[in-house]
Amino acid sequence: MTSDAAHQPGRSQQDVFSEPEQAADRQRMRLAHTTAASSLSVRPSGAEVWGWQGRTLSRRAGAAGWLRLVCAPEAKRGGRLWEGTALADTALPRSVPRPRLHGVRDWIAGGLAYRAELTEYIALPAVTTGSPVLDRDVQLPDSWWADLRSALATLASVPTDRESVRQQWIDRNFRRFLGIDPLRITALTTGHADLHWANLTAPALVLFDWENWGRLPVGYDAGLLHAYSLSVPGTAARIRHEFADILDTPDGRAGELVALAQLLQACNKGVHPRLAPLIAGRAEHLTNAPVPRPAP
Structure with missing residues (x-):
């Protein structure tokens, strides 16, 4: 699919993206x-x-x-x-x-x-290797952001009955991971569902890993990419700017909260421990409510 260096899946501190133990x-x-x-x-x-x-x-x-x-x-x-x-x-x-x-x-x-x-085989490198989390300011050109917006807009127009995010998951998990009552998601779109920096190439844009694409809340993809960028404030601000027409709407904020809740579920399993407090802080900013913190 891509070069050996480019397509390393994300790794947590526990190295969950690794060869089997046995x-x-x-x-x-x-x-x-x-x-x-x-x-x-x-x-x-x-x-x-x-x-x-x-x-x-x-x-x-x-x-x-x-x-x-x-x-x-x-x-x-x-x-x-x-x-x-x-x-x-x-x-x-x-x-x-x-x-x-x-x-x-x-x-x-x-x-x-x-x-x-x-x-x-795609020879272009992924923006990050070894982790989906952005750890540096990548200074991507305006054309790259335009291409990402265009790709996601085209994807949104694709009809499908595949469900990447289900209302049942939201109903079961919002209070546990966000500390708020579940939201009823009414604005859905077709999305990638795993939009992070190890799945995006630069300087030209290619999107990897289409395993989970399908119907999901508006704002989910942009919110997920933003969450994986929280340790680099400049890039996080760029994402909020590029996708303001989505993230700054009630439906977009709801979709972003779904992405944050799913990441907090992973953080509770020990994934991305350094990013966890930033994700919790972003969720608290959106909800004005305390978020249960992952166990250390």
């Missing part, structure tokens, strides 16, 4: 990746890139490909995350900059389901 699982995933490469007639090369808790394994494949392998228990195969990349390739306009999909292979072995996706 040697047998590492060997199994590597063997399955090799099997997929053979089936798709490509040769893997370069560094391994492991996903969330070793669920995925990716490597460069051939001269122009990126081979990603995902594994799940057989009973949990299929569904939104499993099919997202393939559906994005057919449903989204080509004007949304993303890697093109070249081939897919599915199989089951030993009670586990595997999906291999061969996508276009």
